[in-house]
Amino acid sequence: MTTEGTPVGTVQALYRYAVKSTAGQGLQSVDVTSRGLQHDRGWAIYTADGGIASGKRTRRFRPVPGLMQWSSEVPAGRDIPILESPHGDRFHADDPAASQVLSTAFGQQLRLRPETTVQHHDETPLHVVTTSSLAALAGLSGGAVDARRFRANIVIDTGADPVFQENDWAGAELAIGEHVLIRLGQGMPRCLMIDQDQRAVPRGPKTLRLLGTHCNTEFGLQAHPAQLGTISVGDKVTLRRPEAPGA
Structure with a gap:
């Protein structure tokens, strides 16, 4: 009450x-679900030791400076994000090429994954x-x-x-x-x-x-x-x- x-x-x-940790997508309207705004931080970039790439180091997170120069969005009517490099190259998050281009750009093994049992929100x-x-x-x-x-x-x-x-x-x-x-x-x-x-x-x-x-x-x-x-x-x-x- x-x-x-x-x-x-x-x-x-x-x-x-x-x-997670990429530039955001501005919206005019969005559904609020039990885990927040629909598709928010539904995917993240994981390091070789299983950490979640971020701007800081904690038990869950690993610093990968420069990620915020990349951007991501979910097109209307779709569920899989599109990742865009600082140079304008675009990849579907579930395309292995996306993980490969990230690994090459940052000089370490990185892999895009959807959220499972470990939450992506800080x-x-x-x-x-x-x-x-x-x-x-x-x-x-x-x-x-x-x-x-x-x-x-x-x-x-x-x-x-x-x-x-x-x-x-x-x-x-x-x-x-x-x-x-x-x-x-x-x-x-x-x-x-x-x-x-x-x-x-x-x-x-x-x-x-x-x-x-x-x-x-x-x-x-x-x-x-x-x-x-x-x-x-x-x-x-x-x-x-x-x-x-x-x-």
Whole structure:
């Protein structure tokens, strides 16, 4: 049971990353499934030791610098992503030639694979940022900050006031459009990837150190789908807070 909620803005942009750690695909409309936006990070590039190629090193991930200069998309009506090299060469993700060209380009054995039992998402199926927080970060850094640097799925237009809008949204829900409901978690931990070069994203001010100083190295929110459906750019977004027991 939730309250009616407070309108907080509209959907400004939607992005999915069909092949993890490659440049994203902007969308006008997309289905929200139990694992996030349809086809988001459904495929990844694996290293020879079974790690998932990324911009950082963890138990699951292995650094493969330069992957964000490649891009991926899922054409309408299709399920298999298309991988595009920085030079414009295109390959279906399930074509062995795609893995071969990656291996040659990066000088190590790499293989494209769909997600199985090990999830490709870093933290949660969905990631949300707001324009207000982007404006606040721009004020700290002294220059505009492109939302694409944070590789979020949903960018919410909450206006231009420079305030970290979503800092007190953790534990609440966002109703998006007519049907979709997402449950908001804690802040999204950031890493070196936000300061690395990305395809088609203008170079901007370094922000990771600023986030460490002002935001506990977090930016945006983790989120989980709670009610599935389709969302579109321009959809209204309403913040709902669960009622306290006995209220």
